[in-house]
Amino acid sequence: xxxxxxxxxxxxxxxxxxxxxxxxxxxxxxxxxxxxxxxxxxxxxxxxxxxxxxxxxxxxxxxxxxxxxxxxxxxxxxxxxxxxxxxxxxxxxxxxxxxxxxxxxxxxxxxxxxxxxxxxxxxxxxxxxxxxxxxxxxxxxxxxxxxxxxxxxxxxxxxxxxxxxxxxxxxxxxxxxxxxxxxxxxxx
Ligand SMILES: C[S@@+](CC[C@H](N)C(=O)[O-])C[C@H]1O[C@@H](n2cnc3c(N)ncnc32)[C@H](O)[C@@H]1O
Numbered sequence: 001x002x003x004x005x006x007x008x009x010x011x012x013x014x015x016x017x018x019x020x021x022x023x024x025x026x027x028x029x030x031x032x033x034x035x036x037x038x039x040x041x042x043x044x045x046x047x048x049x050x051x052x053x054x055x056x057x058x059x060x061x062x063x064x065x066x067x068x069x070x071x072x073x074x075x076x077x078x079x080x081x082x083x084x085x086x087x088x089x090x091x092x093x094x095x096x097x098x099x100x101x102x103x104x105x106x107x108x109x110x111x112x113x114x115x116x117x118x119x120x121x122x123x124x125x126x127x128x129x130x131x132x133x134x135x136x137x138x139x140x141x142x143x144x145x146x147x148x149x150x151x152x153x154x155x156x157x158x159x160x161x162x163x164x165x166x167x168x169x170x171x172x173x174x175x176x177x178x179x180x181x182x183x184x185x186x187x188x
Contacts, residue, residue, distance in 0.1 A: 004058045005032040009166060010142045010173050014097045015039055017163050017175050018140055022046060024092030027132065029125060030054075034062025034077060036095065041066075041074035049075040052086070083128050090134045098122045100147040119149040126154055130180050139178040146171045157181060 005011075015036050018026075023045040028037040031051030041049040053059050059079045066072045078085060098121050122141065129139055139158070143149050154160060158178040166173045 004055065004061050007033065007035040009168060010097050010144070011035055013164065013166055013173055013175050014095060014140065014142050017177075018093070018095055019043065021138075021140065021177075022093040022095075024048075025090070025134070026050070027052065027086075027089075027091040027094045029082065029094060029096040030098055031062050031077065032058050032097075034058075034065045034075070036097070037062065037075050037077070038066050038069050038071055041071045050086075050089070050091070051075060051077045052080045052082075053077070054079065054081045082125055083132055086132060088131070090132055090137070092134050092137050094129055094133060094137070094139045095141070096122070096125055096139070097142045098125065100142070100144045100149075119143075119147045122147070122149065123153065126157065126178060130157070130182070133180060137180070139180075141176055141178065143174045143176050144171050145173075154178065 018036065018040055022040060022043070024047050026040055026046055026049045028040070028049065028051045031037050031053050034051050037049045037051035040046055051062050053062070056079050059077045062077045063072070066075050066077070080086060100119070100122065122143070126139070151160060158180055161177050163175045163177055
């Protein structure tokens with residue numbers, strides 16, 4: 001089995017914008033070690049943070065990290081394949097630093113394998129997310145130049161805006177906000 005994903009450039013890119021934008025109820029999909037969820041749970045304008053991961057090892061580590069950080073009452077962690085175990089919970093912000101590299105997605109590649117083109121999991125996430133957003137809710141996600149991400153397809157459901165691009169030596173990372181077309185009035 002692969003290791004739980006260690007916070008990296010993509011983690012910090014997403015956290016940087018989330019810290020500035022999020023409020024209310026926040027869901028972090030694919031929370032890994034829980035680093036982002038834990039940091040956001042410290043913000044006074046955030047009411048509740050839920051971190052979800054399909055990998056039970058990640059969920060266990062995130063719970064321990066929250067305990068050590070003294071925020072286990074402010075943040076909860078749940079094992080789930082995307083939204084499967086979330087019932088009808090809704091959130092003001094949903095964040096995702098997805099596995100985004102092209103791969104056939106073997107079980108030990110959970111932290112980086114995003115499907116055949118790299119963008120399949122993110123696209124599935126975007127199609128399942130709207131019922132879990134409160135009115136005015138938005139999504140913040142990382143997209144890599146290594147992912148053959150279909151922006152045109154996503155824009156059938158969302159208005160997208162690139163908030164920042166970070167060039168690394170092998171890829172460019174984008175932090176993208178997705179505003180559902182049903183709530184186009186949300187400001188970022
Ligand atoms: C790139 S890592 C990001 C970890 C952490 N959020 C960060 O930014 O450091 C992607 C995470 O998504 C999780 N993941 C992969 N497929 C998933 C799925 N179908 N549902 C929920 N989480 C998933 C992986 O286990 C991994 O922890």
